[in-house]
Amino acid sequence: MIANRTVSLLASLLLGVAGCGGGGGDSPGPPPPPPPPPPVTKAEAFQFLNQASFGATESEALEVIAIRQESWIDDQMMKPASLQLPHMLSLPPPQFMGQLHTDRVDIWFRNALWGDDQLRQRVAFALSEIMVVSQLGALQGRPFAVADYYDMLAENAFGNYRDLIEKVTLHPAMGVYLSMLGNEKPNPALNIRPDENYARELMQLFSIGLVQLNIDGTVALDGNNQPIPTYDQEIIEGFAHVFTGWTWRGSPSFGSGRVPVSSQYFPMEHWPDFHDTGEKMLLNGTVLPPGQTGEQDLAGALDNIFNHANVGPFVAIRLIQRLTTSNPSPGYVRRVAEVFNNNGAGVRGDLGAVVKAILLDPEASPSMAMEIDGKLKEPLLRLTQLFKAYNASSTSGRYPLVGSYILFGQGPLQSPSVFNFFSPFFAPPGEIRNSNLVAPELEIATEYLSTQYTNYMFFQAFGLNHTNENLDEDDIFINFQEEMDAAADINALINMVAGKLLGGEISDTLRTEIAGMLERIPETDTAIRAAEVIYFVTTSPEYAYQR
Amino acid sequence: MKTLNRRDFLRTSGAAALFAATPGLAYSQVVGGGGSFTDYRALVCVFMFGGNDSYNMLIPNTNAEYAAYAASRQNLALLQSDLLPISPASTGTPDFGLHPAMGGIQGLFQDGNAALVTNVGPLIEPTTKAQYFDRSVTLPPQLFSHNDQQDQWTSLRGNVQSKTGWAGRMADLIRDGVAGQQMATNASLFGSNLFQSADETVAYVMGPNGPVQYQGFSTTPGDILNEQRLAFGRVVAAQYDTIYERGYAEVQRRAIDAADTVSMAIANAPTINTVFPQSQLGTQLQTVARLIAVRDELQMQRQIFFVATGGFDSHDDQNQNQPGLLGGISDAIAAFHAATEELQIANSVTTFTQSDFGRTLTSNGDGTDHAWAGNQLVAGGAVNGGDLYGSYPLLEIGGPEDVGGGRMIPSTSADQYAATLAKWFGIPDVDLDIVAPNLGNFAQRDLGFMIA
Numbered sequence: 001m002i003a004n005r006t007v008s009l010l011a012s013l014l015l016g017v018a019g020c021g022g023g024g025g026d027s028p029g030p031p032p033p034p035p036p037p038p039p040v041t042k043a044e045a046f047q048f049l050n051q052a053s054f055g056a057t058e059s060e061a062l063e064v065i066a067i068r069q070e071s072w073i074d075d076q077m078m079k080p081a082s083l084q085l086p087h088m089l090s091l092p093p094p095q096f097m098g099q100l101h102t103d104r105v106d107i108w109f110r111n112a113l114w115g116d117d118q119l120r121q122r123v124a125f126a127l128s129e130i131m132v133v134s135q136l137g138a139l140q141g142r143p144f145a146v147a148d149y150y151d152m153l154a155e156n157a158f159g160n161y162r163d164l165i166e167k168v169t170l171h172p173a174m175g176v177y178l179s180m181l182g183n184e185k186p187n188p189a190l191n192i193r194p195d196e197n198y199a200r201e202l203m204q205l206f207s208i209g210l211v212q213l214n215i216d217g218t219v220a221l222d223g224n225n226q227p228i229p230t231y232d233q234e235i236i237e238g239f240a241h242v243f244t245g246w247t248w249r250g251s252p253s254f255g256s257g258r259v260p261v262s263s264q265y266f267p268m269e270h271w272p273d274f275h276d277t278g279e280k281m282l283l284n285g286t287v288l289p290p291g292q293t294g295e296q297d298l299a300g301a302l303d304n305i306f307n308h309a310n311v312g313p314f315v316a317i318r319l320i321q322r323l324t325t326s327n328p329s330p331g332y333v334r335r336v337a338e339v340f341n342n343n344g345a346g347v348r349g350d351l352g353a354v355v356k357a358i359l360l361d362p363e364a365s366p367s368m369a370m371e372i373d374g375k376l377k378e379p380l381l382r383l384t385q386l387f388k389a390y391n392a393s394s395t396s397g398r399y400p401l402v403g404s405y406i407l408f409g410q411g412p413l414q415s416p417s418v419f420n421f422f423s424p425f426f427a428p429p430g431e432i433r434n435s436n437l438v439a440p441e442l443e444i445a446t447e448y449l450s451t452q453y454t455n456y457m458f459f460q461a462f463g464l465n466h467t468n469e470n471l472d473e474d475d476i477f478i479n480f481q482e483e484m485d486a487a488a489d490i491n492a493l494i495n496m497v498a499g500k501l502l503g504g505e506i507s508d509t510l511r512t513e514i515a516g517m518l519e520r521i522p523e524t525d526t527a528i529r530a531a532e533v534i535y536f537v538t539t540s541p542e543y544a545y546q547r
Numbered sequence: 548m549k550t551l552n553r554r555d556f557l558r559t560s561g562a563a564a565l566f567a568a569t570p571g572l573a574y575s576q577v578v579g580g581g582g583s584f585t586d587y588r589a590l591v592c593v594f595m596f597g598g599n600d601s602y603n604m605l606i607p608n609t610n611a612e613y614a615a616y617a618a619s620r621q622n623l624a625l626l627q628s629d630l631l632p633i634s635p636a637s638t639g640t641p642d643f644g645l646h647p648a649m650g651g652i653q654g655l656f657q658d659g660n661a662a663l664v665t666n667v668g669p670l671i672e673p674t675t676k677a678q679y680f681d682r683s684v685t686l687p688p689q690l691f692s693h694n695d696q697q698d699q700w701t702s703l704r705g706n707v708q709s710k711t712g713w714a715g716r717m718a719d720l721i722r723d724g725v726a727g728q729q730m731a732t733n734a735s736l737f738g739s740n741l742f743q744s745a746d747e748t749v750a751y752v753m754g755p756n757g758p759v760q761y762q763g764f765s766t767t768p769g770d771i772l773n774e775q776r777l778a779f780g781r782v783v784a785a786q787y788d789t790i791y792e793r794g795y796a797e798v799q800r801r802a803i804d805a806a807d808t809v810s811m812a813i814a815n816a817p818t819i820n821t822v823f824p825q826s827q828l829g830t831q832l833q834t835v836a837r838l839i840a841v842r843d844e845l846q847m848q849r850q851i852f853f854v855a856t857g858g859f860d861s862h863d864d865q866n867q868n869q870p871g872l873l874g875g876i877s878d879a880i881a882a883f884h885a886a887t888e889e890l891q892i893a894n895s896v897t898t899f900t901q902s903d904f905g906r907t908l909t910s911n912g913d914g915t916d917h918a919w920a921g922n923q924l925v926a927g928g929a930v931n932g933g934d935l936y937g938s939y940p941l942l943e944i945g946g947p948e949d950v951g952g953g954r955m956i957p958s959t960s961a962d963q964y965a966a967t968l969a970k971w972f973g974i975p976d977v978d979l980d981i982v983a984p985n986l987g988n989f990a991q992r993d994l995g996f997m998i999a
Binding site (some may be wrong): 007137138178179183184187189190192193194195196199200204210227229233236255274296313317326371372373374375376409416417421424427428429430431432433437439441442443444445446447448449452453455458459462501507509510513514516517520521535536538540541542544545 | 620752
């Protein structure tokens with residue numbers, strides 16, 4: 001049985017217990033002056049950086065230890081976004097457009113690994129798993145749109161959520177992916193009515209969800225103890241009518257035709273003749289009056305969503321799950337949702353303040369970790385952490401790892417659908433499901449994909465390393481020269497890898513098993529010894545876990 | 548792992564009320580009393596992700612009904628002259644047509660090896676249009692939403708929470724009878740899914756080409772790679788402090804256990820000469836055929852396979868994309884059936900489709916939106932083929948089955964569809980209500996499309 005900290009969020013959701021908070025600690029009265037905080041340990045710095053970056057490294061940990069987490073966040077938020085589109089546009093024109101997705105993945109890795117805006121890149125990645133577009137499907141031929149979409153997420157990662165949903169809504173990548181681009185007013189004679197795709201998923205997946213939530217993320221219930229839907233078909237149709245009349249910038253005809261490449265990275269433009277001008281039913285009984293322009297309808301509709309009470313807890317849960325823990329307590333969700341609702345200066349939707357609240361919450365770095373704290377690392381983040389720690393590079397300087405979604409189920413903007421690589425509600429059979437908890441990332445840790453990941457790490461450690469003289473120019477290799485230099489001393493070698501990948505904390509089992517293997521490898525086979533340790537650590541359950 | 552007793556199982560699967568309504572039922576009467584099966588049977592679920600527009604898969608071919616269809620669908624309507632006509636056994640005349648890309652299914656239908664179940668979808672109880680609008684019946688929650696309707700189809704959850712799927716519950720029910728199997732009853736070639744999720748048994752997830760083996764492991768005593776395998780095994784068998792590490796380690800343990808057995812068996816499979824389409828679905832079904840070919844080596848008696856393909860969410864460009872989508876389904880299922888004939892096991896293998904939902908009869912210009920009821924395919928030697936099952940509505944906007952925009956209310960429930968397949972699979976009638984918890988709300992427990 002799982003020892004819950006209080007009532008866990010999901011348990012309360014399923015049991016229908018209205019959130020009682022618990023552990024909130026917001027009793028009135030002046031607080032005593034705080035004692036000086038203890039120094040940040042290396043393990044704590046690693047824990048924090050695995051939440052806030054594409055993988056902790058020892059050098060970044062030293063920075064966090066020196067200036068503490070909050071200053072590191074403040075510093076990071078000032079850094080401009082590392083972008084993809086300028087790189088994409090600097091490349092020679094390809095033979096066919098879809099080829100450029102390889103370059104898009106390349107620049108994604110460069111920015112994720114070496115961009116000094118680590119927090120911004122990590123939050124952009126989180127947002128890309130909530131407001132999903134994907135290379136796979138309708139955007140296969142639109143790599144510039146996909147790259148620019150990611151740039152837009154990075155640039156707005158600490159901005160206001162209201163601006164973000166407007167930019168998402170009008171981005172041609174989203175327009176193509178959820179078919180709002182080219183959506184037109186009804187034509188009753190032909191049984192044509194507006195496309196409902198974007199209207200539905202904007203509400204279900206990007207902003208409010210299917211059922212009404214309390215401020216702490218628990219499901220609100222009606223008098224019969226039933227969840228209360230946030231919208232119905234009539235409201236979806238209202239929003240579908242709002243989102244009519246938008247198409248490619250510079251398009252010769254509405255919704256189709258040959259458009260310049262630049263239309264992929266400019267917001268969609270409005271064609272009034274294709275916009276429905278009737279009145280439109282929105283959320284919470286709001287009705288948009290007839291006769292408005294497309295821009296007026298859009299502003300009214302996005303304001304209507306933005307001000308729905310669900311957005312705070314909905315965004316809080318989604319971002320907490322991407323950054324810190326799969327099973328936040330109701331108190332944690334409430335604390336973050338309250339910051340969404342008001343950043344302290346009367347502003348609603350300040351994502352920078354929300355991210356800061358998520359990362360600095362006591363539950364993000366509990367002094368005594370419970371067995372439900374933390375989360376599983378996504379395979380892509382396990383990979384980037386290794387790449388960062390071992391200075392992975394290729395002779396060409398490129399990172400064209402475009403097939404990672406086939407290898408282990410995940411790649412940058414390569415989700416199989418708008419529902420992301422895994423569901424926020426996924427619960428594997430066994431103790432997690434029986435305890436009404438979730439572990440979203442475990443949905444792609446199947447027998448098949450976990451074996452594929454493990455095999456990839458085998459090849460990475462033993463084959464794709466700096467000692468291999470037969471690498472192709474695009475092969476991404478890790479550099480473990482330091483480990484080879486230390487390989488004669490088994491304990492020193494294990495400590496070195498544990499220091500780089502696990503923040504210095506390694507379980508007795510893993511240490512013992514690695515030491516046992518190293519004893520079988522001659523001391524002179526330094527590369528094999530180094531590879532063996534890296535293989536065992538990167539495939540271990542403790543490395544897959546984000547504390 | 549925690550083991551649930553039967554009472555727990557019934558409670559968690561939402562079937563407690565049904566069990567309580569049949570007092571005096573002995574455990575052995577329900578779960579087969581430890582007896583084992585004497586034959587082999589396999590169900591193969593082909594899931595069409597996104598919501599198949601199945602009113603363009605099966606189309607009325609009689610003039611008045613076709614005219615209603617064409618008036619509703621407008622620019623998305625297929626030409627009557629392009630339809631592949633089929634003559635259901637019950638009428639003997641070519642009253643219906645299949646999408647022109649579905650020649651494979653037309654052939655199976657004519658040979659009596661395929662049937663269609665019409666206007667079927669998730670329901671909790673029989674529902675009319677008037678009842679839908681005055682809310683005098685209980686409706687499945689969150690109609691027209693992708694993931695919710697997928698869950699409805701695969702779990703038959705009705706309006707309660709369910710964490711098990713109907714294939715998972717079948718595997719739990721028969722587990723005592725298949726104790727000698729070398730592989731789990733449920734196998735997925737398309738990732739984790741609710742359909743095969745269960746309380747007491749665990750589905751095995753492999754890749755589209757079957758299991759992958761771990762690199763750098765051997766089983767030769769004294770070999771360092773054997774030591775590596777054993778050391779890796781001890782790492783994933785260790786005790787961990789968090790649910791996440793334990794969950795991840797458990798998957799790795801299962802993967803190590805199953806990969807070698809199944810991979811070795813597949814490697815020794817007889818050659819199958821049937822040519823499969825080079826598609827995601829074709830590859831998966833070819834692997835299923837190879838697994839079925841080695842059923843005896845793996846001592847399999849009952850198997851449920853989950854295969855799938857996507858792209859059916861045709862909000863855009865439907866006329867361009869539909870031939871490839873439906874042709875892909877048709878070609879892959881026809882090839883798979885041919886392979887089972889080649890293996891002389893066709894009478895023991897039943898393939899059936901599921902999808903999120905049907906789609907609107909109205910269009911959004913160049914595509915369709917999320918709706919409710921649709922048509923499904925069933926194929927195999929044990930199918931009472933060459934016929935349609937369930938009623939086929941008049942495809943009229945604003946008609947008696949339309950709740951708006953051409954969203955059709957199901958006239959047959961997904962529970963009835965599942966129960967008919969489950970009965971053939973060997974689930975006793977008394978347990979069909981565990982597989983399909985709302986079956987008792989419908990008069991017909993068996994739709995009749997399977998040979999008894």
